[in-house]
Amino acid sequence: MTLAKRERAALIRTMSEVGPDAPTLCGDWTTRDLAAHLLVRERRIDSMPGLVVPQFADHTEKVRRAATDRPWAYLLADIESGPPKWSPLFLVDAVANAGEMFVHHEDVRRAVAGWEPRTLPADDQDHLWRLAQQVGRRSYRGSDVTVVFERSSAEHSDTEHPSGSRVTVRKRGPRTVVLRGEPAELLLHAFGRDQVRLETDGEQRDIDELAASQRGV
Known part of the structure; x- marks a missing residue:
């Protein structure tokens, strides 16, 4: 299925x-x-x-x-x-x-208080990783911040994904924000959801600008 x-x-x-x-x-x-x-x-x-x-x-x-x-x-x-x-x-x-x-x-x-991320099979996370990259390339409009997705899970095949677990999805300039987490969380963030479990690396003003950008497709 x-x-x-x-x-x-x-x-x-x-x-x-x-x-x-x-x-x-x-x-x-x-x-x-x-x-x-x-x-x-x-x-x-x-x-x-x-x-x-x-x-x-x-x-x-x-x-x-x-x-x-x-x-x-x-x-x-x-x-x-x-x-x-x-x-x-x-x-x-x-x-x-x-x-x-x-x-x-x-x-x-996730509209219900106390939600927790689901544990998804590795194959599903692989699928969502590909989707997250596709959506990420079209998301974050109105921001001049470069966006990098970093997959936190090690349960994937670099042979299947030659780009590895760290991908620049939008190149905009020297200011960079790295979003790190499971593919499911990265996909949800790219679609504009704030109820996610992600780590962020970058200057706080850049992180705030990215959060306020137009996310989704």
Whole structure:
């Protein structure tokens, strides 16, 4: 089973446990709001442009809000079944949804006080390490700080990852901040989440500037 499918199943379990009105790390969205987003993203082709093009965002939000009226159990059941065959995401589920499902699962988990990072298999961390580098290269906009990701876990293969465990994801100038931690934590940070377990090396003003930068894709 792919990481995308396993994280989808885990997300559904966690959402079922906390219920439809639980908070998330997605602003003021509840788990019901987040579930509606996931459903619309995979099943409403007309709303997909608004996920990336601001001019269409109002329509996407209107469709998402309408989806929140669906019974909670139906929302979860449709998400659990994955993208239908006619969805553009059906054939690319393993690629397009690994990060989506992982990050949103953590959005639900880490909105609860007392959260702790999960212990993930080495293969999953390898996958998230690749995703973290991809997202990191497009994140941290509006900052003149060079960003270096350093993987803290030794459970990976340098043969599989020729770039090793230390990668410059954005080169901007002599000021540098090193973010050090598990790939899962680096990916979440690149996506704009602050509820992460990372070590940082660099001048405090540079660290603060990076934290305030536009993170995400």
